[in-house]
Amino acid sequence: MASKGFQLFWRGKSRPPGRPPLPADLQQLIADMAAANRTWGEERIASELLVKLGISVSPRTVRRYMPRIAAPRDGARSQTWSTFVQNHARAVLACDFFVAVSATFRVFYVFVVLDVGTRRILHWNVTDHPTADWTAQQFRMVVSGDQRYRWVIHDRDRIYSEGVDATVAAMGLTILKTPARTPQANAFCERLIGSMRRECLDWLILLNERHLRSVLAEWVAPYNHGRPHASFGPGIPDPQREKTRELTHRHRLPVRCRVVAKPVLGGLHHEYRLESAA
Secondary structure: OHHHHHHHHHHHHOOOOOOOOOOHHHHHHHHHHHHHOOOOOHHHHHHHHHHHHOOOOOHHHHHHOOOOOOOOOOOOOOHHHHHHHHHOHHHEEEEEEEEEEOOOOOEEEEEEEEEOOOOEEEEEEEEOOOOHHHHHHHHHHHOOOOOOOOEEEEOOOOOOOHHHHHHHHHOOOEEEEOOOOOHHHHHHHHHHHHHHHHHOHHHOOOOOHHHHHHHHHHHHHHHHHOOOEHHHOOEOOOOOOOOOOOOOOOOOOOOOEEEEEEEEOOOOEEEEEEEEOO
16 A cells, blocks of 8 residues: 555656646637638737737747747848837838739739838838839828838839939938848838738739739738737737737636637638627
């Protein structure tokens, strides 16, 4: 009997250390979110859980319940340039063009303007023939007389002619041209364009310009008002939306509540919120 007691005692002592696994319902929720949103990584899902549902789970823990998470790719950055952008982010606009091709191989040019400080897409537009006059008009639609912006970052594409830069300068803004063949100097806008491709356009067959505009309008709205951004803690850029209070039992779904998913772009992405169970 004594030996049996010692066996039970040391078996309890020898249990592997570490945190207990997440509850089964939370594990299933993470798996469902990963399956329903194929472009999301562990950080995005952890941010959705914290900001939308008040559940604090580290990205590393989320990764345990997700299959095939790609490792992040760290690109080289200039410390001096990145420090400048961070210190003046709320006064900096970043802009760029990218190409979208329709099912009939018609090429469209998408122009985006990003507020670096808030990560909000201030303006976007589509054309099949970008000109200097058209580009200058886009800046007129963004910049107002009482604006707080001081700098505009763009690359050395020929579309940004002297006339475009003169129009921007007349609005009281300073042009910051990135060095040749250095896309990382406009990293915030490049990251935005990459998200547009990976999370939206790469998954759809565009029929025409009208279809492209409809798709981008549906994607931009949740990007500005519902998407958690890691640089904010994570948080949402929309100042009118309050952050969900973190739950006391942060690894458990609240009692008498259910998670409701709202599909975006036909189910390509989803918006999550808590709702009282009937």
